[in-house]
Amino acid sequence: MVHAVEESKAAVVHPTALVAPGARLGRGVVIGPWCTVGPDVVIEDNVELISHVVIDGHTRLGQGSRYFPFCTVGMAPQDLKYKGEPTRCEVGARTVIREHVTIHRGTATGSGVTHVGDDVLIMANAHVAHDCWLGDRVIIVNNVVMGGHVVIENDARVMGSAAIHQFVRIGHAALVGGVAGVEADVIPYGSVLGNRARLVGLHWIWLRRNGVQSSEIHRMRKAFFTLYPKTDEEGTFATRLEAVKRDYSNDPRIAEILAFIDAPSRRGLVRIARGDYSAAETEGA
Known part of the structure; x- marks a missing residue:
């Protein structure tokens, strides 16, 4: 449930923040100092933008999600074919986006939407490119970068400084090791290491911890x-x-x-x- 800015008395907007006319804020939203929110943004209930956060484009932020300083969500993609089309970006409920993360909106030549699911954690300095699709409960560790159109399914883990080639699929509950260069698809529950990444087994720890x-x-x-x-x-x-x-x-x-x-x-x-x-x-x- 969201409400027009002027009707959402429960939203708290710091005096230094810039919230464009047309943006829609849910109840309990907190927008901290020096944040910028574009006119086509929808922010659901109890979202917090801590400070210096930029949210732009046709972007929807899910209920209870949190955004740390200097992250940007919904900015134009780094794709030379993009010509300003009204593509979208969506972030799910209770997701946490840490410092300096960049999440770009989709492209008209792709799916048209960049999707980040519920209960996701994206750690500092990671990049989610245009048209990527991240499922629920995904964890992306510091400095991970991904090309466009990457799919990362539910419960997957991508460790620090891994690089994922465009159009790669990472299966459900898979594990990508740190500093891995992933050029091809990783099967569900698979575990890959190295540069270039190679399959070394299944993600046994996840299986045990989840009651298998x-x-x-x-x-x-x-x-x-x-x-x-x-x-x-x-x-x-x-x-x-x-x-x-x-x-x-x-x-x-x-x-x-x-x-x-x-x-x-x-x-x-x-x-x-x-x-x-x-x-x-x-x-x-």
């Missing part, structure tokens, strides 16, 4: 090593994929991985780290 039973983890482990054996002498990837579909497709999480692999992709799948399975073997990735 040992028996299911054991089956996921067997399916993973069927699909990605320790040597490349055990048949083609297509043959191994068919074997996993035959033997494990009734397991919901394995079926999720298989559906991700079968989905259309601009970048293909990240390669396995041949000869280095230490993380996968110890289930510590």
Whole structure:
């Protein structure tokens, strides 16, 4: 629920902040010193802009989200094809955007919207490019950069200073290690490390912490090593994929991985780290 600025008596706007006519503020909104809010911005209830925050474009900020100094949301994309079209940016409920984060709105040649989901944490100096789609409960650590059209599914973790190529997909609950250069898609629950990033196992820690039973983890482990054996002498990837579909497709999480692999992709799948399975073997990735 939002209200016109002049009707929203519960909103608190610092005298030094600039809120353009036409912006809509929900109840309990706090806009701190030296913030700037554009005319097409919608800010839902209980949002806080701490100070020196710039929100522009056709942007919607979800209920209870927080924005730290010098972050910008909804600014024009860094795309030479962009000609000022009224594309959008949306940030979900209870999401936290830390210092110097930049989130750009979409493009007319892309999806037209940059989306950041609910309960997301984006740490300082990270960049979310045009037309990116981030799911719920995603964590983006300091200095992460991503190209346009990146998809990061629910519960994924991207560690500090990782760089993600445009059009890459990061699957549900996947883990991208620090300073990784990710040029291809990461399967759900996958764990990738290095420059260039290579698949080293599944995100075992997330699985355990989220209540996945040992028996299911054991089956996921067997399916993973069927699909990605320790040597490349055990048949083609297509043959191994068919074997996993035959033997494990009734397991919901394995079926999720298989559906991700079968989905259309601009970048293909990240390669396995041949000869280095230490993380996968110890289930510590």
